[in-house]
Amino acid sequence: MNRLIMLTLVSMALSGCAVREPVQAKMEPETPTLTPRASTYYDLLALPSPKGRLVAAVYGFRDQTGQYKPTPASSFSTSVTQGAASMLVDALQASGWFHVLEREGLQNVLTERKIIRASQNKPNTPVNIQDDLPPLQAANLLLEGGIIAYDTNVRSGGEGAAYLGISLSHEYRVDQVTVNLRAVDVRSGRVLANVMTSKTIYSVGYKAGVFKFIEFKELLEAEAGYTTNEPAQLSVLSAIEAAVAHMIAQGIEQRLWQAADDSSFEQSSLPKYLGEVSMSPERG
Numbered sequence: 001m002n003r004l005i006m007l008t009l010v011s012m013a014l015s016g017c018a019v020r021e022p023v024q025a026k027m028e029p030e031t032p033t034l035t036p037r038a039s040t041y042y043d044l045l046a047l048p049s050p051k052g053r054l055v056a057a058v059y060g061f062r063d064q065t066g067q068y069k070p071t072p073a074s075s076f077s078t079s080v081t082q083g084a085a086s087m088l089v090d091a092l093q094a095s096g097w098f099h100v101l102e103r104e105g106l107q108n109v110l111t112e113r114k115i116i117r118a119s120q121n122k123p124n125t126p127v128n129i130q131d132d133l134p135p136l137q138a139a140n141l142l143l144e145g146g147i148i149a150y151d152t153n154v155r156s157g158g159e160g161a162a163y164l165g166i167s168l169s170h171e172y173r174v175d176q177v178t179v180n181l182r183a184v185d186v187r188s189g190r191v192l193a194n195v196m197t198s199k200t201i202y203s204v205g206y207k208a209g210v211f212k213f214i215e216f217k218e219l220l221e222a223e224a225g226y227t228t229n230e231p232a233q234l235s236v237l238s239a240i241e242a243a244v245a246h247m248i249a250q251g252i253e254q255r256l257w258q259a260a261d262d263s264s265f266e267q268s269s270l271p272k273y274l275g276e277v278s279m280s281p282e283r284g
Contacts, residue, residue, distance in 0.1 A: 035234070035237075036234065037237075038234065038237070038238040038241070040238045040241035040242045040245065041091075041094060041238075041241050042269075043241070043242075043245050043269040043272070043273075044091060044094045044095045044096075044241055044244060044245055044269075045094060045096075046268050046269040047095055047096065047097065047245065047248060047268055047269055047270055048259040048260065048261065048264045048265060048268045048270055049096060049259065049260040049261070049264075050096065050097045050257065050258070050259060050260060051257070051258040051259060051260045052257075053096075053097060053098060053099045054097060054098050054099070054140060054141055054257060055098075055099045055101065055137065055138075055139050055140045055141065056092060056098045056099070056100055056101070056139055056140070056141040056142070056143050056183075057100075057101045057103045057139035057141070057142055057143070058085055058088055058089055058092070058100065058103060058104065058143050059103045059104060059142070059144075060085050060104060060146075061084040061085040061087075061088045061143075061145060061146050061147075061240075062084070062085075062146040062147070063078055063080050063081075063082055063084065063146065063147045064146040064147060064148050065078075065079065065080060065147055065148065065149055065150040067079040067080065067150040067152075079150050079152075079232065080147050080150050080177060080232055080233075080236055081232070081233040081236055083233075084146065084147055084179070084236060084240065085104050086104075087233075087236065087237045087240050088143065088181070088240050088244070090237075091237075091240050091241045091243075091244045092143070092244060094241070095244055095245070095248060097248055097257075101136075101137060101139050103139075109136070113133055116129045116133060117133065120132075138186070139186055140185075140186055140187075141183050141184065141185065141186065141192075142183075142184040142186055143181065143182070143183055143184075144181075144182050144184055145179065145180040145181040145182050145243075146179070146180060147177065147178070147179050147236060148178050148179065148180045148196070149176070149177065149178035149198075150175070150176070150177050150178075151175060151176045151177075151178075152173075152175045153173060153174075153175070154174045154175060154176045154200070155173075155174040156171075156172065156173040156174065157171070157172060158170050158171035158172060158205075160207075164212070165210055165211045165212035166209075166210045166212075167207075167208065167209050167210070167211075168207070168208050169206070169207045169208075170204070170205070170206055170207075171204070171205045171207075172202065172203065172204045172205070173202075173203040174200050174201070174202055174203075175200070175201040175203070175232075176198055176199070176200050176201065177198065177199050177201060177232065177235050177236055177239055178196060178197070178198045178199075178239070179196070179197055179198075179236065179239045179240055179243055180194070180195070180196045180243075181194075181195050181196075181197075181240070181243040181244065181247055182194040182195070182247075183247060183251070183256075192251065192254075192256050193247045193250045193251050193254070193256065195243045195246040195247045195250060196243075197239045197240075197242040197243045197246060198239065199235045199236070199238050199239040199242070200235070201229075201230050201232055201235045202229075202230045203227065203228070203229045203230065204227065204228050205225065205226070205227040205228075206225050206226060206227075207223070207224075207225030208223070208224055208225060209221075209222060209223035209224070209225075210222050210223075245269070245273050246273050248270075248273070249270060249273035249274045252270070252274070253274060
């Protein structure tokens, strides 16, 4: 009878934490899908149309944190993504405010143009490269910056309880990533807009277990749980998207660039970012 009661209690304890994410579901293979996007991405899509698109170049958006994953993961693996430049280009394109020029892979573009010029001097030139190459387009804006901070254990804690050898616990940890984005006028070198945004990264763990002597020399011990970590790269992507939206709002407020129709502001996501720019300590 005691054994039956204990098994029932164990089942209840373990199901209380494990039912949210069944083990079987985690083991099933998944087909590739589009990267999930946060609300900041849809804010970019909801921005008003520009009066004219800005021609911008991104040479790089580096990891400036110097943070590496803790051992035993790897002493050479960085804590944040090294593909932030690609994320920035994606955010700029999504906003609809920029014509983005390829600069990170500029050497590849130049090499391909050399191949085309060499092929044009040969007989039987393919139709698609018969015309002379136009000059490469120059940018009006340089978008600089990078991932400037990655702080771990900004906040941590949890809660738990144990009774008669049956335990339940819940733990969490909060990390934070910060990015900087600035728009530089190519002609003068002047920084026109400068934005810093931060995004929290949550890690949550649930655990349940039992440790009980049922009879003499008979020990019942069981444990189950799971941990959910918010992907760091998606947090970086969200912070970059927010930085682009803030930079556009800052430029509109300072009359560096204009929207096509001011009357469309209220129906767009711009007022949210304009309000945050106005409350910024840098602007008094």
